[in-house]
Amino acid sequence: MVGIPLSGMILRGGEGTKLNLKYKRMFDVSNQQQNPISDMGLWVDGGWVWRFNWRRALFVWEVKLLDELTTSLQNFKPVVSEEDKWVWVVSEGGGFSVASAYKYLQDQGLVEVSKAFEALWKIPAPSNVLAFAWKALLDRIQSRENLRKRNIIAVGQVSLCLLCQEDEESTGHVLFSCKRSWEVWMWCYNWWGIQTALPHDCKGHFEQHVSVGRRSVGIGWLVVWCSCIWAIWLARNQMVFKHAVNVADKERLTEVIKLKSWIWLRGKLKGFSYSFYEWSTNPKVCLEGAG
Known part of the structure; x- marks a missing residue:
């Protein structure tokens, strides 16, 4: 101190x-x-x-x-033999954690707890993917629209979506309403045997998928949701930083989505021991069996 x-x-x-x-x-x-x-x-x-x-x-x-x-100051007594250290005063042990900080903000009424955020952190997906999904729900990813708003992309510079080259690249556009992304989502719905309309904003899109079927099926569908936005964003980044071509093709992205979601479920969902072939051909049956 x-x-x-x-x-x-x-x-x-x-x-x-x-x-x-x-x-x-x-x-x-x-x-x-x-x-x-x-x-x-x-x-x-x-x-x-x-x-x-x-x-x-x-x-x-x-x-x-x-x-x-x-x-x-009477109770403050420096000790010569001890090194200075930071203390997180809202925690009993004095150690900082994201959970304690979030709880403190909740207790102070400084954050809104929504169904979306409660569900997000329970998804059996890698932490970096969940962190990206969290930023997407808050519209904080580095889309070209957000970069323009922060003056990182100057007025007059191109801020079109790289996937379609038709509209400005906002969070909702690049992940959901871009025609290339839309094709990927339509394939996912067909894969699961679901018919639905697509909200164009991230939070509305996610909340629509929170209560799908029984618990294990709903969790699996949220894993697929995360793998979809992650695969689309990685393809977009490859185009930005590596000038890659054909990385956003529907056929390629759907294979990535199936593989990543299967790996995450195999590693993190108790009772899920199905083969990649079984997952690829009938995901709902696999999840009902795991539940």
């Missing part, structure tokens, strides 16, 4: 306010506003003693504030 400024400290058991805000008056008259804690005191007989430095003599009422500050 001695390497960070005292002003940025938040004391355990306090109101969660930084010291420079809680004791703003003292901060304003301090000559040590940016000093690390190591420069604001000294070790005396193995104990830490604070040494504050002020721009002027303190008024009587400021001395009372200083007493309050000193009292607040």
